[in-house]
Amino acid sequence: MKIVLAQLNYHIGNFELNTDKIITAIEKAKTEKADLVVFSELAICGYPPKDLLERKDFIEKTQAAMNQVATHCIDIAAVVGGPSINPHAKGKNLYNSAFFISEGKIQSIHNKTLLPTYDIFDEYRYFEPNTEYSLVEYKGKKIAITICEDLWEQQPVDNNFAKEALYTISPMEQLNPLKPDFVVNIAASPFSHNQRHIRTEILHAVSKRYQLPLIYVNQIGANTELIFDGDSMVLNSKGDVACRLNYFEEDYALINLDEIENLKVEEKEIDYIEKIHDALVLGLKDYFQKMGFKKATLGLSGGIDSAVTVVLAERALGKENVRVLLMPSEFSSDHSVKDAIDLANNLGIQYEIVPIQDIFKSFEASLAPIFGDLPFNVAEENIQARIRGTLMMGLSNKFGHILLNTSNKSESAVGYGTLYGDMNGGLAVLGDVYKTDVFKLAYYMNKDKEVIPLNSIVKPPSAELRPDQKDSDSLPDYDILDKILFLYIEKNMPVNEIIEQGFAKEVVDKIIRLVNMNEYKRFQTAPVLRVSSKAFGYGRKIPLVAKH
Amino acid sequence: MKIVLAQLNYHIGNFELNTDKIITAIEKAKTEKADLVVFSELAICGYPPKDLLERKDFIEKTQAAMNQVATHCIDIAAVVGGPSINPHAKGKNLYNSAFFISEGKIQSIHNKTLLPTYDIFDEYRYFEPNTEYSLVEYKGKKIAITICEDLWEQQPVDNNFAKEALYTISPMEQLNPLKPDFVVNIAASPFSHNQRHIRTEILHAVSKRYQLPLIYVNQIGANTELIFDGDSMVLNSKGDVACRLNYFEEDYALINLDEIENLKVEEKEIDYIEKIHDALVLGLKDYFQKMGFKKATLGLSGGIDSAVTVVLAERALGKENVRVLLMPSEFSSDHSVKDAIDLANNLGIQYEIVPIQDIFKSFEASLAPIFGDLPFNVAEENIQARIRGTLMMGLSNKFGHILLNTSNKSESAVGYGTLYGDMNGGLAVLGDVYKTDVFKLAYYMNKDKEVIPLNSIVKPPSAELRPDQKDSDSLPDYDILDKILFLYIEKNMPVNEIIEQGFAKEVVDKIIRLVNMNEYKRFQTAPVLRVSSKAFGYGRKIPLVAKH
Incomplete structure (x- = not known):
């Protein structure tokens, strides 16, 4: 049996584009005499469609698109992911389904059993879990069709509670007694820089345990925060990766x-910084393309965060589509301006310089009757950052450039940034990259x-923002800071256990307090390109009014 | 049997406060010779605790607090809501539980079966659903203990799909054959202005169907977006509300x-505007109290949104805690300034006037080399709004006042507001109130x-923001706009069906396009006090990159 893995980049709700991509792959597979083409999870509408699934017209469009795809499946079969309507009188409206199509029509629908509802996933919000199991019989082979998480039942629960597995049901334990010849798994599994390793381990374990070949097809492409890396693969019944x-x-x-x-296949280990780099370039590129944007802008400070961001933007969008502002204050060093100009010249991008002193003076004058002779403090620091934010948005509004946010994960964690100032932007490019990794990205x-x-x-x-200011005045060194943040954010480790790892109590207490008290800032910021197992954004839900 | 309903205002994660409130109510009930005291869902930690439930130390604190409460349950019993650890090897870590406590210790734990995972609810994210049913026997009575949604199995699915019920299981169908004498339901059921009616209907139906008295205890108080109205009640076995x-x-x-x-009880119908008014005052008050804030600020424009917001702030926080800025531009009418001053004087609150022309001129001058002789457009309009936003945040940073956002739901829906400008603020007070209801609030x-x-x-x-500008230049009348928005946002109605209701196609198309293209603005705004069945915010998840 000849099988095609079609790893494609779908756009949520863009049925014309998605259908066209699917049909093109089917037609190509036909010319190669393939028997079966496999597409990824919810391919027909793009993943994650979120609350669009609650719109009747959206579901009708998925049905029309699926029927259109079906007309092309003559002398070939396809497995295509899409939502299907739950025909029972009770339960959620939809299933998350794999449609098996051949002879020009939908032959059977296979529903997802294990609905991930943690971190960035919320599939129980939309879908009824599957309770019925059957195989597809096609050209003398019996196929077990599963959807993404269905094969992940053995993953341990990673949040400090001792638990053997996250789910009480194993779809493969239901399907295996029906004696399948091979397993198909269609997925929408987002990238995180350690995900690839876990993914291969899980698939290897399933394939080896049941001694079955496994065809795994994931989507690629970014949808706002989530970046899908593809990495589709075929495993043989020994659990070896035969094709990636x-x-x-x-x-x-x-x-x-x-x-x-x-x-x-010979596996070569890719450094995680290279993976993050490629993920961010794709994330930026797809955000612009799918939103219908072309041009980006940002403020270049001469510092490392804006430098790394502008290089990513140039690589994703092309130098002709990136334009920057340098906005020195009275506290900016000459060297900062020179570094920013050098960088712009190295990239060959357009830049302009708009000093902010005059505007700052007019703010000071206007506020003088209210501020009186109160000393210069964080209020004035923030006004400068907000003048810059307003200048950037002025450029954005006048010329249609989308402002990129340059905040990194470390400073976003501790609230080291000005809301409505340097935290402005349509997309937080480095928002899930710790400062120590930003340095590594720069060297890379x-x-x-x-x-x-x-x-x-x-x-x-x-x-x-004030004379001789340095990050290290108020924060520990970034290598210490980032380790503490990682244990608290990614690992959910209690404060006392973090201290037991060898960090000073007063440092840990201060950092954790800063993380908790700055939830309100992160609440109002741009979507963050997710590259880790726990990014700020909708995968991490902390109540604002909580006492910590 | 004498039963106390304790309807209390909990603070998420504030175990000292919550435990103290619970124990105080138990001690009071003891003096009145009560047999049983009933508290609300997740009372021990406050609802919704969200991802704090994934923290081991948070769960340990709930356990310690529950044990402390237990020591007070001598000669009295209590039903207290809290998370409990799933003792099985597989599944989610926690149950959402009701603890039955008597004789100084936890006698039994009753878990929630139906875990709402829609709109603002995401309980499947944290909890394993219950599968075992038992009654409590206490002083010769058999009690069926249920948790909130457990009694809501009969609610229809309200999003355009024909479905009889949202759930496939009925906890009461499991409990009733065990022959309970009465039902206890502990809840955390948030307010929406039509919720009270539905709630009473559901409880009435259950109590009447099974011919059982029903004790329903809900929490009150606001936690960021969600406002809980209390409205606890007792129904007799005929389904009549005997006490509210x-x-x-x-x-x-x-x-x-x-x-x-x-x-x-004699039911009196309360007008929905009065309910919204009271809900918003509570929402504001609790946000400040639970965040540890005291003072609020906002910009008074002379318009109705800031007027209604400042009155709510004065009623929630007291006139001594509200301070406003008037920030006229060259386009502000004299009347606007006078109206704002009159309002400030009527309320007796401090106000200052900071004209923005000079700052605006310094922005124009600084940007002149870039903007050249391009005509005045939305870029300059937004710069003015952002100058105001920066001035407000300057006041906030200098004096510690929290900025209130004054955007209403209608303008937020169509993107009629400037990000990082008038959309600034820590809390969107009117963000779930349509403009037509803002008018009604003003008259009220x-x-x-x-x-x-x-x-x-x-x-x-x-x-x-420009000469002779009016909302009606670019938007239909608010009574038309709000009806279209309601059908699209609250009712998820497809565009063609909205048009069939009698609205002009070009108007509907334009409005829906504006709603969809402005998701990015709402993504970055303050938490919205929720008063409707579908508010902007985390109960409505629309992918940014989607094609509509």
């Missing part, structure tokens, strides 16, 4: 099921030639 | 279960005397 598709790009592979038993970008001026990387980080 | 507790305030009632069969506030100058209510709404 590209990551971060569309891909297409034809395999012969009878010829995979002795195949084993410079690996062939110095794009980012070395001075921007090695000088002590500073917001330059 | 106050709404929007803490309350305590002692009833004798043997004396309720012929009781029926003026019912005894004219607090809000009549001119602010009757003049045509305008943002005053």
Whole structure:
């Protein structure tokens, strides 16, 4: 049996585009005499469609698109992901389904049993879980069709409670007694920089345990925060990866099921910084393309965060589509301006310089009757950041450039940023990248030639909002800070256990207090491109009014 | 049997406060020789605790608090809501539980079966559903203990799909054969202005169907977006409401279960505008109190939204805690300034005037080299709004006042507001109130005397960001707009069906396009006090990159 894995980039709600991509792959597979083409989870509408699933017209469009795809499945079969209507009188309206299509029509619908509802997933919000199990019989083979999480029943629960598994049901334990010849798993499994390893382990375990070949098809492409890396694969019945598709790009592979038993691809370990880099470029590119935007802007400070962001933007959108402002204050060093200009010139992007002193003076004058002779403090620091934010949005509104936010995960965590100022922007490009990784990204970008001026990387980080200000005045070194943040945010570790790891109590207490008291700032910021297992944003829901 | 209903205002994660309130009610009930005290759902930690439930230390604190409560349950029993650890090897870590406590210890734990996961609810994220049913035997009575949604199995699904019920299981169908004498339901059921009616209907149906008395205890108080109205009640076995507790305030009632069969409270219908008014005052008050804030600020424009917001703030926080800025532009009418001053004087609150022309001129001058001779457009309009936003935040940062956002639901829906400008603020007080209801609120506030100058209510709404600007230049009349928005947002009605209701196609198309294209603005705004069945915020999840 010849099977095609179609790893495609779908756009949520863009039925014309999605259907066209699916049909094109089917037609190509026909010319290659393939028997079956496999597409990813909810391919017909794009993943995650969220509350659009609650719209009747949206569901009708998925049905029309699925029927259109079906007309092309003559002399070939396809497995296509899409929502299906729950025909029973009770329960949620929809199932998350895999449609098995052949002979020009939908032959059977296979529903997802395990509905992830944690972190960025909320599938129980929309779907009724499956309770019935059957195989597809096609050309003498029996196929067990599963959907993403259905194979993840063995994952341990990673939040400090001792639990063997997250789910009480195992779909494969239901399907295996029906004696399938192979397993298909259609997925929408987002990237996080350690996800690829876990994913392969899980699939390997399933395939080996049941001694069945496994066809795994994931989507690629970014939908706002979530970046899907593809990484579709075929495993043989020994659990070896016999074929692996590209990551971060569309891909297409034809395999012969009878010829995979002795195949084993050579795996090369990719450094996580390279993965993050590629993920962010894709995230940026897809955000612009799918939103219908072309041009980006940001403020270049001469510091490392805006430098790394602008390089990512140039790589995603092209130098002709990136335009920056330099907005020095009276506290900016000459070197900062020079570093920013050098960077803009290295990239060949348009830049302009708009000093903020005059505007700042007019704010001071207007507020003088109210502020009186109260000393310069965080209020004035923030006014400068907000003048910059307003200038950037002025450019954005006048010329249609989308403002990129340059905040990194470390400063976002501790609230080191000005709401409605430097926290402005349509997309937080580095919002899930710790500062220590921002440094690594900068060096990675410079690996062939110095794009980012070395001075921007090695000088002590500073917001330059008051004389001689440095990040280290109020924060511990970033390598300490980031370790504490990782344990608290990604690992949910209690404060006393973090201290037991060898960090000073007063430092840990201060950092955790800052993280908790700055939830309100993160509440109002741009979507964050997610590259870790726990990003700020809708995968992390902390009540604002809570006492910590 | 004498039963106390304890309707209390809990603070999420504030175990000391919550435990103290619970113990105080138990001690009071003891002095009155009550047999049983009933508290609300997740009372021990406050509702909704969200991802704090994933923290081991948070769960340990709930356990310690529950044990402390237990020591007070001597010669009295209590039903207290809290999370409990799932003792099985598989499944989610926690149950959403009711603890039955007597003789100084936890006697049994009763878990929630139906876990709402729609709109603002996401209980499947945290909890394993219950599968085991038992009654409590206490002083010769058998009690069926249920939790909130457990009694809501019969609610129809309200999103355009024909479905009989949202759930496939009925906890009462499991419990009733065990022959309970009465039912207890502990709840955390948030207010929406038509919720009270539905709630009574549901409880009436259950109590009448099973011919059982029903004790229903809800929490009161606001936790960020969600406002809980209380409205706890006792129904007799005929389904009549025998006793109803106050709404929007803490309350305590002692009833004798043997004396309720012929009781029926006289129900008086409360106008929905009064309910919204009281809900918003509570929402504001609790946000400040639970966040540890005291003072609020906002910009008074002379228009109706800021007028209604400042009156709510004064009623929630007291006139000494509200301070406002008037920030006229060159486009502001003299009348606007006078109306704002009159309002501030009527309320007796401090106000200052900071004209924005000079700052605006310095922005124009700084941007002139970039903007050249491009005509005045939305870029300059937004700069003015952002100058105001920056001034407000300057005051906030300097003096510690929390900025209130004054955007209403209609303008938020169509994106009629400036991000990082007038959309700034820590809490969106009117963000779930349509403009037509803002008018009604203003008249309601003026019912005894004219607090809000009549001119602010009757003049045509305008943002005053360019000469002679009026909302009606670019939007239909608010009574048309709000009806279309309601059908699309609250009712999820497809566009063609909205048009069939009698609205002009071009108007509907334009409005829906505006709603969809402005998701990005709402993504970055303050939490919205929720008063309807579908508010903007985390109960409505629309993907940003979707094609509509």
